[in-house]
Amino acid sequence: MANPTAAMLVIGDEILSGRTRDSNMYFLAQQLTQAGIDLTEVRVVSDDQDAIVSAVKALSAGFTHVFTSGGIGPTHDDITADCIAKAFDASIDVRDDARALLEAHYKRTGGELNVARLRMARIPEGATLIENPVSVAPGFTLENVHVMAGVPEVFEAMVASVLPQLTGGSPLLSQSLRVMRGEGEIAAFLSDLATSHPDLSIGCYPFHKDGVFGANVVVRGADGAQVDAAMTKLVTEYGT
Amino acid sequence: MANPTAAMLVIGDEILSGRTRDSNMYFLAQQLTQAGIDLTEVRVVSDDQDAIVSAVKALSAGFTHVFTSGGIGPTHDDITADCIAKAFDASIDVRDDARALLEAHYKRTGGELNVARLRMARIPEGATLIENPVSVAPGFTLENVHVMAGVPEVFEAMVASVLPQLTGGSPLLSQSLRVMRGEGEIAAFLSDLATSHPDLSIGCYPFHKDGVFGANVVVRGADGAQVDAAMTKLVTEYGT
Numbered sequence: 001m002a003n004p005t006a007a008m009l010v011i012g013d014e015i016l017s018g019r020t021r022d023s024n025m026y027f028l029a030q031q032l033t034q035a036g037i038d039l040t041e042v043r044v045v046s047d048d049q050d051a052i053v054s055a056v057k058a059l060s061a062g063f064t065h066v067f068t069s070g071g072i073g074p075t076h077d078d079i080t081a082d083c084i085a086k087a088f089d090a091s092i093d094v095r096d097d098a099r100a101l102l103e104a105h106y107k108r109t110g111g112e113l114n115v116a117r118l119r120m121a122r123i124p125e126g127a128t129l130i131e132n133p134v135s136v137a138p139g140f141t142l143e144n145v146h147v148m149a150g151v152p153e154v155f156e157a158m159v160a161s162v163l164p165q166l167t168g169g170s171p172l173l174s175q176s177l178r179v180m181r182g183e184g185e186i187a188a189f190l191s192d193l194a195t196s197h198p199d200l201s202i203g204c205y206p207f208h209k210d211g212v213f214g215a216n217v218v219v220r221g222a223d224g225a226q227v228d229a230a231m232t233k234l235v236t237e238y239g240t
Numbered sequence: 241m242a243n244p245t246a247a248m249l250v251i252g253d254e255i256l257s258g259r260t261r262d263s264n265m266y267f268l269a270q271q272l273t274q275a276g277i278d279l280t281e282v283r284v285v286s287d288d289q290d291a292i293v294s295a296v297k298a299l300s301a302g303f304t305h306v307f308t309s310g311g312i313g314p315t316h317d318d319i320t321a322d323c324i325a326k327a328f329d330a331s332i333d334v335r336d337d338a339r340a341l342l343e344a345h346y347k348r349t350g351g352e353l354n355v356a357r358l359r360m361a362r363i364p365e366g367a368t369l370i371e372n373p374v375s376v377a378p379g380f381t382l383e384n385v386h387v388m389a390g391v392p393e394v395f396e397a398m399v400a401s402v403l404p405q406l407t408g409g410s411p412l413l414s415q416s417l418r419v420m421r422g423e424g425e426i427a428a429f430l431s432d433l434a435t436s437h438p439d440l441s442i443g444c445y446p447f448h449k450d451g452v453f454g455a456n457v458v459v460r461g462a463d464g465a466q467v468d469a470a471m472t473k474l475v476t477e478y479g480t
């Protein structure tokens with residue numbers, strides 16, 4: 001049987017202007033090859049409604065899966081979610097489950113869930129959320145289109161969330177902990193943790209914002225008991 | 241007046257499979273931004289005739305300029321030139337001027353212009369050649385489509401050949417010399433040469449093939465007398 005096919009749609013003026021070098025295409029290409037899915041076409045379009053809607057329609061009709069990258073953040077030019085809704089004639093609004101994720105996140109981190117950030121809870125009707133263990137604001141799947149963030153660490157984490165569901169592999173469970181230390185300080189502990197749990201994937205996503213350093217540590221695996229065990233060690237060492 | 245628009249078409253299975261990370265898109269995006277041309281869409285397709293032809297038709301109709309990358313080498317899966325011809329209903333065959341370039345190159349370097357390499361002289365009827373100062377085999381422009389190699393050094397050199405013609409700037413003249421020394425050995429001389437000719441661009445494209453090291457040094461500029469002067473110094477130092 002032939003492999004399923006896939007297309008990718010990269011959305012963002014910053015790629016087309018050369019300000020940013022895209023890395024998500026290269027990452028996704030490798031992941032799909034490993035998963036036995038044939039990436040057959042990639043398009044890069046600007047933050048333009050007509051361009052996004054027409055590319056989504058063409059790619060969704062032509063391939064088994066479509067993966068999008070970019071345009072789901074809090075600013076006015078983040079129009080991807082609205083464009084996906086338009087492409088499928090779906091309504092879109094702030095959705096309670098997505099809003100609850102953001103509320104819990106900003107409560108924990110002391111940020112404010114303002115109007116701009118609330119945009120990230122706009123989800124088309126009928127979509128399924130894609131987990132974002134790095135920065136919480138979710139992606140979503142509508143029909144055969146998987147909508148993910150452009151920031152590479154978030155994009156990569158979302159691909160890890162969605163891909164096992166497409167290939168029929170065991171769904172991965174994940175838990176995360178926000179550690180307020182520099183990555184170099186916790187690297188040795190994480191390396192030992194990975195060695196003692198070879199069936200788990202331990203990801204470390206550093207951040208630096210407003211003078212504060214930290215990292216989101218994400219533990220993933222098919223076996224919930226193992227994920228729990230590793231998280232317990234992590235919380236014992238770094239939990240507040 | 242609005243800027244002219246451009247699209248890029250990247251052709252190659254190696255990009256879509258994740259074996260190779262594309263760098264030509266990032267390079268072209270930066271160059272076009274500097275030149276005041278708006279890169280508006282990029283597509284990446286595999287080495288598949290239908291995919292290439294239909295992308296070329298769509299992009300050629302939609303944008304002022306189209307730049308392609310990849311698929312003009314000597315192997316059986318290098319089908320870009322034939323696809324471009326098909327897209328524009330042009331005939332295609334080995335063309336005398338392109339063949340002459342290759343013959344001179346292989347005579348100089350001691351290689352054989354075999355049947356496979358002769359494929360690189362297949363040029364659609366009505367096309368204009370794009371100079372390749374790095375490895376000689378030319379690209380070409382047909383209608384508003386500029387067809388260039390996928391190897392990054394060659395792609396970049398071809399962009400430098402074609403871009404000034406599109407922006408109405410002075411056309412750049414270029415001359416090149418093949419120097420059979422390692423890049424590190426000639427770097428200081430080239431640096432001095434660049435300093436004493438600030439209006440010229442001095443490019444150095446190292447190669448390593450069959451145990452032989454060398455570099456193609458390319459001198460470019462709008463003023464032919466300056467290019468000649470720099471080339472004379474170069475030949476005096478390194479000419480054989």
